[in-house]
Amino acid sequence: MTATKTPTTPTPARVIPEHRRPSTAARVKSAVRLVALSLLALVFISPLVFMLVTSFKTRADATSVPPSWIPKEFTLQAYEAILGSVSTPVFTWFLNSITAAVLNSIIVVITASLAAYPLARMNFRGKNIVFGAIIATLLVPPVILVIPNYLIVSELGWLNSLVAVIVPTAAGAFGVFLMRQFFLSIPVELEEAARLDGANRFTTFVRIIVPLAKPALATLALLAFLTNWNDFLWPVYVLFSPDVQTLPAGLSTLQSANAVRYDLLMAGAVIASAPVLLLFVALQRFIVEGVSQSGIKG
Amino acid sequence: MTGASPVNAGVLSKGRAPARRLRENAKATPWLFLAPYLTLFGGFVVFPAILGLWISLHRWDYTLPLKPFVGLDNYIGLFTPGSTTSSIFWQAMRATGIFTVASVPFLLAVPLAVALIMNAKFPGRNFFRAIYFAPYVLGVAVVAVLWRYLLDNNIGLVNYYLGQLGLPSDTTWLTSVPWVWVALVGVTVWWTLGFNAVIYLAALQDISPELYEAARVDGAGRWSQFVNVTLPGLRPILTFITINTFIASANMFGQSYLLTQGGPGRETRTAIYQIAETGLRNFQMGSAAAMSYILTLFLIGLSILVFWLFRERKGSSR
Numbered sequence: 001m002t003a004t005k006t007p008t009t010p011t012p013a014r015v016i017p018e019h020r021r022p023s024t025a026a027r028v029k030s031a032v033r034l035v036a037l038s039l040l041a042l043v044f045i046s047p048l049v050f051m052l053v054t055s056f057k058t059r060a061d062a063t064s065v066p067p068s069w070i071p072k073e074f075t076l077q078a079y080e081a082i083l084g085s086v087s088t089p090v091f092t093w094f095l096n097s098i099t100a101a102v103l104n105s106i107i108v109v110i111t112a113s114l115a116a117y118p119l120a121r122m123n124f125r126g127k128n129i130v131f132g133a134i135i136a137t138l139l140v141p142p143v144i145l146v147i148p149n150y151l152i153v154s155e156l157g158w159l160n161s162l163v164a165v166i167v168p169t170a171a172g173a174f175g176v177f178l179m180r181q182f183f184l185s186i187p188v189e190l191e192e193a194a195r196l197d198g199a200n201r202f203t204t205f206v207r208i209i210v211p212l213a214k215p216a217l218a219t220l221a222l223l224a225f226l227t228n229w230n231d232f233l234w235p236v237y238v239l240f241s242p243d244v245q246t247l248p249a250g251l252s253t254l255q256s257a258n259a260v261r262y263d264l265l266m267a268g269a270v271i272a273s274a275p276v277l278l279l280f281v282a283l284q285r286f287i288v289e290g291v292s293q294s295g296i297k298g
Numbered sequence: 299m300t301g302a303s304p305v306n307a308g309v310l311s312k313g314r315a316p317a318r319r320l321r322e323n324a325k326a327t328p329w330l331f332l333a334p335y336l337t338l339f340g341g342f343v344v345f346p347a348i349l350g351l352w353i354s355l356h357r358w359d360y361t362l363p364l365k366p367f368v369g370l371d372n373y374i375g376l377f378t379p380g381s382t383t384s385s386i387f388w389q390a391m392r393a394t395g396i397f398t399v400a401s402v403p404f405l406l407a408v409p410l411a412v413a414l415i416m417n418a419k420f421p422g423r424n425f426f427r428a429i430y431f432a433p434y435v436l437g438v439a440v441v442a443v444l445w446r447y448l449l450d451n452n453i454g455l456v457n458y459y460l461g462q463l464g465l466p467s468d469t470t471w472l473t474s475v476p477w478v479w480v481a482l483v484g485v486t487v488w489w490t491l492g493f494n495a496v497i498y499l500a501a502l503q504d505i506s507p508e509l510y511e512a513a514r515v516d517g518a519g520r521w522s523q524f525v526n527v528t529l530p531g532l533r534p535i536l537t538f539i540t541i542n543t544f545i546a547s548a549n550m551f552g553q554s555y556l557l558t559q560g561g562p563g564r565e566t567r568t569a570i571y572q573i574a575e576t577g578l579r580n581f582q583m584g585s586a587a588a589m590s591y592i593l594t595l596f597l598i599g600l601s602i603l604v605f606w607l608f609r610e611r612k613g614s615s616r
Contacts, residue, residue, distance in 0.1 A: 033415055034422075040412070041429045044488065048432070050455060051444050063453045107338075115335035118328030130332065137343050141549060141597050143570055144590045147577040148346035148353060151360070171338040201327050230437025232552045233570070237578040248439035252556060255443055262447045273440045280435045284428050287435065291493060292500035 048273075054266040055079070062263040078267035088257055090268055092243055093250035096162055098275075100246055101228040104166045108224040109217055112175030117205050119176070120183035121191075131180075134173045146234070153238060164238040165246060169228060175220050178290070182216035183209065219290035222283060229276055247272040354587035361581050372588035383576075387589050389564050390572035393554075394593075397568060398547040401483045405543045409491050413498035414528075427499070431492030438489070438552030445485045446472065446557050478558050478566050485553060490546070494539055498532065505531035537608040541601050548597055569593050 050069070054062050055078055057071045064072075082090040118124065119131050149168055150159075158164040190212070191204045199207065210217070235249040242253060247268075254268045280287055354372050358365045375383045412430060416423060433441065448455045449471040461467025471481040509527045518526060529536075551570040554560055560567030567575075569589070577586025 030420060033418075033420065037415060037422075037426050041426055044429050044433060044491075047444055047448055047455075047488070050448070054447070065453055065458060067453070067455050067458055111335040111338060114331045118331045122328045124325070124328040127328070130336070133344070134339065137339075139598070139601060140343075140347065141545060141594050143549065143573060144350050144587075144594050145343065145346045146574065147583050147587045147590060148349040149342055150578055151349070151353070151583070152342065152346060154360075167338070168342040171335075171342040173339075173343075176335060201331075205331075226435055230435075230439070232438050232555075233574060236555075237574060248437045251439040251443050255446070255556060262450075262453075265443050265447065269440045269443050273436050276435045276437075277432065280428075280432060284424075284431075288427065288431060288496055291496050 048277075051266050051269055051273075054262060055270045057263050059261060059263050062266070063260070078263040079271075082254065082264050082267055082271075087242060088250065088254045088268075089242055090247075090250065090254070090271060093245050093247045094271055096244065097229055097246040097248075097272075100162050100165050101225045104170055104228040105221045105224040107167070107170040108172070108175045109221050111170065112220065113179045113210070113213065113217060114205075116176050116179035116183055117209060120180045121188070122201075134176050137173045138177065146237075150238065159238055160240055160244055162239075162244060162246075165228070165231065165235050169231065169234065170224075175224065178220055179213070179216060182213055186212050215286070218283075219286045222279065222286050223290050225279070226276055226287070350587045350590065353583050354591055356584045358584035358587070359581050360583055365584075368584070372584045373592070375585065376588055376592060383585050386564075386572060386576075387569075387592075390567050390569045391593070391596075393564070393566055393571075394548055394550065394569040396479060397482060397550050397554075397566075398544060400479055401486055401547045401550075402540075402543055404483060404487050405490065405494060405547065406540060408487055409494035410498050410532075412491065412495045413502055414524075416495070416499055417502040427492075427496070430495055433489050434492040436489070439556065441485060441489045442553055442556035445481070445488075449481055449485075449557070472558050473562050475562065475565055478562065482550070482553050482557065482566060485557065486547075486550070494543065497535060497539055501532050501535040502528070533608060537605060540608070541604050544600055544604060545597055548593075548600070 050067070053069055053071060056074050056076070058073055058075055058077060061068070061072050082088060115134075119127065119134075153159055153164045153168060158167070186209065191208045194204050194208050195201075229246075230248060231246075232248045232252075235246045236252055239245045239249055242250070245253060251265075251268050251272055255265060258264045355367060355369060356365045357368050357371070372383075375381050376387050378384050416427060449457075451457055451468060451470045451472070454471075456471065457467045457469060460469070469477055471477045505528065509531070510523055513523045513527050549570055550568050551574070554566040554568055554571060558566045560571055570593075573586050573589045573593070576589065577583045
């Protein structure tokens with residue numbers, strides 16, 4: 001129960017035991033719930049299991065009917081084929097994706113937390129205008145930026161290079177919003193003490209605020225990483241040679257090149273999903289909390 | 299942060315006043331903090347938003363040297379029945395409309411149902427939450443490549459198990475109407491259910507148990523509790539989720555790009571798909587930019603409508 005929000009909401013059943021003791025009806029109800037949730041869980045997880053299983057199959061086995069949940073012959077041929085390919089260099093895509101997502105995430109965390117700090121803590125002229133403008137863009141559909149940003153990126157000489165998927169996407173407003181909310185929740189007294197000891201704003205930020213904000217920074221870093229790792233439309237259009245693509249754009253290339261080689265496609269999909277699924281399993285709390293946080297602005 | 303170092307003259311005098319004076323002393327400080335982000339924000343959000351308008355007033359072909367100013371011609375073209383761009387664009391808007399109308403009710407209701415079932419203490423609760431959320435951390439490329447396999451009409455799992463259940467096992471999910479829409483909506487629900495469910499769940503946990511107790515004492519049944527306690531409690535979050543879901547659905551691209559390639563014919567080629575193809579494949583950027591502004595106006599209108607609808611009910615119901 002570590003990931004639930006606050007332990008302040010006991011279930012009604014506990015508050016008024018005289019109303020609802022765990023009767024037979026209640027027990028049946030919880031059994032029904034468990035069955036329903038398990039069936040749903042099966043629907044959610046089995047496609048991912050089948051993806052993994054298929055990636056270890058031979059070409060023929062991947063398209064056999066009836067489908068088998070255990071490879072007839074366990075093989076790594078699909079991985080060998082795509083990792084060594086020249087026209088669809090999956091390993092290069094993997095490195096590109098890691099590089100892009102890590103650098104983008106670093107840029108987002110640094111720029112968003114720096115920007116959020118004065119918006120949460122300082123009074124200055126133009127603050128409301130700046131904050132209003134940033135928040136307003138949360139409502140602007142990204143589609144209007146795609147065409148002009150293509151021109152800007154092209155003008156900067158970034159087309160068909162990894163920079164194109166690292167820098168422009170770091171301009172999103174979500175990080176600033178998230179960090180500002182978090183900074184507002186930190187007691188002002190903590191930094192005022194430091195400032196009275198002679199620390200300037202930047203020192204206060206680095207020494208006091210950043211350590212306190214570690215969970216929020218981790219959440220933001222993760223969400224930025226995931227978003228960048230999974231981004232599809234933009235990379236598909238700005239990265240066109242196979243050797244500079246990221247995994248999602250690459251999967252599209254892989255699919256066009258091997259429309260019915262499901263063994264290869266599933267191996268590619270496993271490579272593209274393994275890092276994020278592992279991150280999710282390890283850091284579920286941060287990701288789920290971050291997402292529930294995003295709803296609070298409503 | 300040069301120039302930002304506060305002079306600590308007033309340190310020894312008491313409490314709040316010196317802090318306020320330090321703040322006034324350093325006018326550049328907030329801007330130095332903001333500078334890196336505002337550079338990105340200006341360069342890749344504000345400037346392109348304006349540049350896009352400018353482009354939309356030109357016949358802007360990326361590959362040609364001349365980009366003549368044409369005024370509102372790109373917009374007029376999109377609103378002239380019978381012109382090639384207008385039929386292509388409105389067909390794409392239709393696809394976006396169909397997908398949005400078909401998907402939003404499911405994307406709002408199914409996660410709510412899941413969140414309601416999960417809103418109790420029982421063993422394995424976090425485990426289930428993680429399972430339902432897991433697909434959401436995948437990218438659309440993985441999701442689409444995976445489901446194209448599962449929905450393959452000859453060898454896919456979906457048709458195989460439907461056959462096992464005695465249902466038709468030859469549905470062409472990805473190549474015929476209306477099945478393409480069923481497939482796109484179904485895959486999207488599978489993919490993103492966890493996102494809305496997690497937000498609902500957090501909001502449900504913020505509803506005070508006393509409200510339910512009071513309703514029960516008043517003799518309210520489960521449905522009545524849902525209508526009179528749960529829904530009002532969710533109202534603020536419901537506005538956010540509804541707008542967010544509408545916008546996400548109206549921005550659908552990857553699913554149809556990879557699952558159906560916009561087909562059959564142009565049936566599932568959404569507005570975003572068409573804008574990207576017109577602007578970034580055919581390089582008719584003026585026309586594509588005009589399309590993106592029209593789509594944006596629709597989306598803003600939709601958001602305002604949703605906002606207004608939820609506002610209204612708030613006043614009248616209690």
